[in-house]
Amino acid sequence: MLTAAALWIAVAAPAADAPSPVTAPEPLIALTAPTPEQIAPFWQVVVEQQLIIRVPAQRSQLNNFAAGPMPSRRATEIPIVWKEKKAPKCVAMRNIMGMQATQRDSIDIITRQKQRLRAQLNRGCRALDFYAGFYMQGSKDGKLCEDRDQIHARTGAKCEIDKFRLMVPVRDDD
DSSP states (O other): OOOHHHHHHHHHSOOTTSOOSSOOOOOOOOOOOOOTTTSOOOOOOOOOOOOEEEEOBOOOSSOTTSSSOOOOOOTTOOOOEEEEEEOOSEEEGGGEEEEEEOSSSEEEEEETTSOEEEEEEOTTOOGGGGTTOEEEEOOTTSEEETTTOEEEOTTSOEEEEEEEEEEEEEOOOO
16 A cells, blocks of 8 residues: 555656657748639628618598597697798708608608608609608618608608708798
């Protein structure tokens, strides 16, 4: 039987034929550029990002069925009269909250700031095609601009916006 001291000497003592713990490093090899024959074929990958923003419709006289039930209003409420004013050529997409189809050839865009912008659609486009809202493709500057961007209806219609007009409520004092 081995004593604890003898066991310690047997484990700690290096064996005579054991390899040395540190090996010599391999020499550095100079690398050269591969020749065209050595290059493996490759495939080009194109990654495209597309951002589609949905704008829901709100109840209007043209699309009375597009939204939920209309809130009850008093019979004595005076209808709002809108006056068109000059508007910017672009509106930030992140500020668009909803839309209403109000006339045959234009839609009203409602912003987060509670502004109403009338978007005049180009010739041949009907506002009724947008009764359920519209989609717009994100742009690099994040804006929806007249004479540049298109809006897409769920029915497949695509229309460019010809002009924006700011709608301001006025009192109808007759």
